[in-house]
Amino acid sequence: MTAEQVVFVLAAVVTLGSALGMVTTRSVFVGALWMIAVFGGVAALFILLGAGFLGIVQILVYIGAIAVLILFAIMLTPRVMGDPNAPRYNRQWPLVAVMASALASLLVALVLRTDWPLAQEGAPTITGFAVELGKGFMTTYILPFEVASVLLLVALIGAIVIAREE
Amino acid sequence: MSSVPLSWYLIVAALLFSIGAYGALARRNAIGILMGIELMLNAVNINLVAFWRYIEVTGLAGQLFAVIVITVAAAEAAVALALILAIYRTRDTVNVEEIDLLKW
Amino acid sequence: MGTADFVEIVVKSLVIIWALLTGFAYMTWFERRVIARLQSRVGPNRVGPSGLLQPLADGVKLMFKEDIVPAEADRALYLLAPLVAVVPAIMAFAIVPVGPSVTLFGRTIPLHLADMNIALLYFLGLGSLGVYGVVLAGWASNNKYALLGGLRASAQMISYELAMGLAVLSVVMLAGSLSLVDIVNAQAGGRWFILLQPVAFLIFLVTMIAETKRAPFDLPEAEQELVAGFHTEYSGMKFALFFMGEYIAMIAISGVAVSLFLGGWRGPFAEQVPILGVLYFFVKLVAFLFFFVWLRATLPRLRYDRLMHLGWKVLLPLSLANVVVTALAVVARDTGFFGLW
Numbered sequence: 128m129t130a131e132q133v134v135f136v137l138a139a140v141v142t143l144g145s146a147l148g149m150v151t152t153r154s155v156f157v158g159a160l161w162m163i164a165v166f167g168g169v170a171a172l173f174i175l176l177g178a179g180f181l182g183i184v185q186i187l188v189y190i191g192a193i194a195v196l197i198l199f200a201i202m203l204t205p206r207v208m209g210d211p212n213a214p215r216y217n218r219q220w221p222l223v224a225v226m227a228s229a230l231a232s233l234l235v236a237l238v239l240r241t242d243w244p245l246a247q248e249g250a251p252t253i254t255g256f257a258v259e260l261g262k263g264f265m266t267t268y269i270l271p272f273e274v275a276s277v278l279l280l281v282a283l284i285g286a287i288v289i290a291r292e293e
Numbered sequence: 294m295s296s297v298p299l300s301w302y303l304i305v306a307a308l309l310f311s312i313g314a315y316g317a318l319a320r321r322n323a324i325g326i327l328m329g330i331e332l333m334l335n336a337v338n339i340n341l342v343a344f345w346r347y348i349e350v351t352g353l354a355g356q357l358f359a360v361i362v363i364t365v366a367a368a369e370a371a372v373a374l375a376l377i378l379a380i381y382r383t384r385d386t387v388n389v390e391e392i393d394l395l396k397w
Numbered sequence: 398m399g400t401a402d403f404v405e406i407v408v409k410s411l412v413i414i415w416a417l418l419t420g421f422a423y424m425t426w427f428e429r430r431v432i433a434r435l436q437s438r439v440g441p442n443r444v445g446p447s448g449l450l451q452p453l454a455d456g457v458k459l460m461f462k463e464d465i466v467p468a469e470a471d472r473a474l475y476l477l478a479p480l481v482a483v484v485p486a487i488m489a490f491a492i493v494p495v496g497p498s499v500t501l502f503g504r505t506i507p508l509h510l511a512d513m514n515i516a517l518l519y520f521l522g523l524g525s526l527g528v529y530g531v532v533l534a535g536w537a538s539n540n541k542y543a544l545l546g547g548l549r550a551s552a553q554m555i556s557y558e559l560a561m562g563l564a565v566l567s568v569v570m571l572a573g574s575l576s577l578v579d580i581v582n583a584q585a586g587g588r589w590f591i592l593l594q595p596v597a598f599l600i601f602l603v604t605m606i607a608e609t610k611r612a613p614f615d616l617p618e619a620e621q622e623l624v625a626g627f628h629t630e631y632s633g634m635k636f637a638l639f640f641m642g643e644y645i646a647m648i649a650i651s652g653v654a655v656s657l658f659l660g661g662w663r664g665p666f667a668e669q670v671p672i673l674g675v676l677y678f679f680v681k682l683v684a685f686l687f688f689f690v691w692l693r694a695t696l697p698r699l700r701y702d703r704l705m706h707l708g709w710k711v712l713l714p715l716s717l718a719n720v721v722v723t724a725l726a727v728v729a730r731d732t733g734f735f736g737l738w
């Protein structure tokens with residue numbers, strides 16, 4: 128195995144193992160910590176793919192903001208979250224488990240059967256990619272960029288209105 | 294070219310997506326469901342970046358849309374957590390099976 | 398990467414870790430002496446000349462303290478939390494250039510560990526990891542005071558990180574790079590960014606104190622209300638690790654502030670005599686650290702709602718406005734609109 132393959136397998140094991148830990152653990156707080164490990168593993172995969180900028184953004188936004196928010200919400204509701212006897216799953220969980228496994232096998236089978244049109248040799252230059260990305264957002268992709276901005280603004284206002292105490 | 298084939302990334306993403314779907318559908322805790330959805334979004338991002346790297350490396354679209362997915366995930370988490378807190382305040386629970394006022 | 402490069406990186410990492418740990422030890426001494434002066438006291442002066450061996454004595458004392466883990470605590474998380482508090486703080490310093498390149502054993506060695514083109518994003522990312530030590534400690538201790546401290550810390554750090562990121566962004570726009578090395582180079586010839594970006598500097602100054610949870614923003618550990626906040630249950634070396642994390646974060650964030658606004662290691666003749674550059678950097682760094690201590694001795698703690706008010710309703714709009722103005726100025730500069738630059 129080459130070094131890259133070793134790193135990939137490590138990152139993949141961390142990602143998937145933590146994901147399994149997240150959905151099976153009883154405590155929601157510990158589950159959220161597993162989720163952070165998943166985000167870290169995905170960031171490592173991004174960096175391995177040559178998308179260093181996105182890897183850092185993943186850490187900044189997912190681990191630095193989204194996960195902190197989730198932990199914050201868990202800590203704000205300790206009475207229900209800290210209850211060790213609360214059931215983890217709803218009634219249909221065996222059915223869901225079968226369905227999720229079926230979905231996984233289907234996707235993996237599809238991935239393996241498809242003949243992917245691989246292109247371009249050579250690694251991308253990471254240097255200056257953030258600049259390219261910024262220019263892309265301001266020119267060709269300005270519409271998705273603006274839509275995302277409006278979405279963020281709406282979500283911001285919506286969250287404040289919903290969470291506000293009367 | 295990289296020594297890791299594209300299919301490896303896609304398989305990891307597929308498994309991650311399935312695990313996330315399981316978490317989102319089987320959990321009773323509303324925050325557990327939200328975390329499952331975040332996993333699914335992450336799996337989508339792995340696919341986007343992997344396709345960018347192996348198929349369309351000169352273009353920007355792959356990474357750019359991954360950035361937008363991250364934005365949407367952030368917005369979604371903020372609104373979902375606000376909803377969960379509002380429900381907790383009025384109903385004193387975050388168990389989705391007990392939030393059934395509109396059920397006939 | 399050859400063996401020599403590898404050795405260089407290992408040596409530099411060890412030097413940084415050693416310097417930060419020593420810096421932490423002497424920062425405690427420095428803080429106690431300075432606060433004592435400001436309060437017309439003497440401060441620790443018995444162990445060694447002027448009390449210089451006091452940190453050593455403290456370390457020995459802490460090592461022999463009983464190490465208590467509360468019975469109801471989540472043991473694994475409880476042990477993990479102090480480590481999580483320290484490691485990101487140490488890692489953050491890797492991007493700070495402490496001097497110009499020096500030639501040693503026939504090799505040109507730049508005096509920074511890593512020059513990444515996304516260095517500042519890395520710094521902000523590590524800053525957001527820093528909150529986890531506090532959150533984990535607060536939850537794992539299974540103590541109401543600790544939990545409240547953890548809650549306060551996470552809310553505070555999220556709120557102030559936004560304004561900090563935007564303040565950094567204005568400097569990034571002027572320098573046209575996210576690399577601290579490039580930013581320091583852009584300030585050659587005394588064109589320090591504190592002169593061009595006074596507002597961003599003030600915002601950064603306030604947010605860096607809030608991010609390191611120092612007085613007057615030390616609500617997560619407010620003694621009068623929360624006993625000791627998130628580290629109420631901690632004792633011995635684990636308690637010391639939280640302090641280490643806080644002080645090293647102060648040193649690292651001051652290093653970044655010096656590089657962003659005060660020209661980093663730059664000063665008269667620093668290019669010719671590299672050791673002068675390191676000296677300039679050190680002097681500027683100590684000035685920031687003195688400022689931290691000075692503030693703690695001077696200002697009373699903010700009330701919690703005032704803290705949130707300041708973060709969201711004052712600093713955030715101000716930094717946004719600053720970004721917009723800076724963007725306009727940069728566009729004007731690049732298109733020669735004013736013909737002034």
